[in-house]
Amino acid sequence: MPGRKLLGAAVLATLGAALWWRKNPSACPYGQRFWVEAPHPVITRGRLRSILRPEPGERILEVGPGVGYYTLDMAEWVGREGTVEIFDLQQEFLDHTTARAGERGLTNVVPTRGDATALPYEDGSMDAVALTAVLGEIPDPVAALREIARVLEPDGRLIVGELFGDPHFTTPAALKRQAAEAGLTWDERSGNWFAYFARLSSS
Numbered sequence: 368m369p370g371r372k373l374l375g376a377a378v379l380a381t382l383g384a385a386l387w388w389r390k391n392p393s394a395c396p397y398g399q400r401f402w403v404e405a406p407h408p409v410i411t412r413g414r415l416r417s418i419l420r421p422e423p424g425e426r427i428l429e430v431g432p433g434v435g436y437y438t439l440d441m442a443e444w445v446g447r448e449g450t451v452e453i454f455d456l457q458q459e460f461l462d463h464t465t466a467r468a469g470e471r472g473l474t475n476v477v478p479t480r481g482d483a484t485a486l487p488y489e490d491g492s493m494d495a496v497a498l499t500a501v502l503g504e505i506p507d508p509v510a511a512l513r514e515i516a517r518v519l520e521p522d523g524r525l526i527v528g529e530l531f532g533d534p535h536f537t538t539p540a541a542l543k544r545q546a547a548e549a550g551l552t553w554d555e556r557s558g559n560w561f562a563y564f565a566r567l568s569s570s
């Protein structure tokens with residue numbers, strides 16, 4: 368039956384593409400931003416707030432904000448006296464997020480462009496770092512985690528969010544391994560194996 372053959376070919380092509388993406392980490396192109404604009408089940412903004420436990424006045428770094436799914440809320444949580452530094456490989460995502468922040472009247476979102484394996488921030492200068500659906504896109508995730516550990520203040524916390532279905536999904540076990548290599552301590556997890564936030568610390 369031609370219909371079944373076509374369907375089979377489409378399934379195989381999708382699986383092949385997914386496998387290829389897993390083996391070849393690379394940044395989600397701005398043209399495919401509809402993926403990150405969609406609701407993030409389980410790893411909701413409320414769940415992020417519970418595990419991040421942000422305080423007014425804090426300086427928080429978000430690596431790979433995409434279209435700012437979490438950024439605007441984080442900027443509200445730290446208040447006017449706090450700052451959310453957004454750091455991304457792609458200028459389009461930074462522009463998109465800062466434009467949205469401006470529309471919401473937020474003046475504490477600061478964009479910087481670059482690669483997560485070479486962060487342009489001073490040692491110990493961040494109270495917390497957050498990154499969701501980013502780690503698996505970085506060809507050397509341990510190098511990025513080392514950089515994050517460097518910019519975190521002593522006892523600073525790192526929140527890593529992951530969602531199954533993302534071709535670059537990082538399993539909790541892989542994250543634990545990578546974090547240990549980078550000198551980070553695993554503290555807790557919120558969510559389930561398929562969709563989770565992990566909280567790690569730099570101490």
Ligand SMILES: C[S@@+](CC[C@H](N)C(=O)[O-])C[C@H]1O[C@@H](n2cnc3c(N)ncnc32)[C@H](O)[C@@H]1O
Pocket residue numbers: 393394395403404430431432433434435436437454455456457460481482483484498499500501504505
């Ligand atoms: C799948 S999106 C996730 C966006 C957002 N965190 C979310 O959950 O909606 C991945 C983001 O990470 C950024 N990114 C990927 N590799 C990066 C790298 N090496 N350094 C900095 N940003 C990177 C991409 O440009 C993109 O903005």
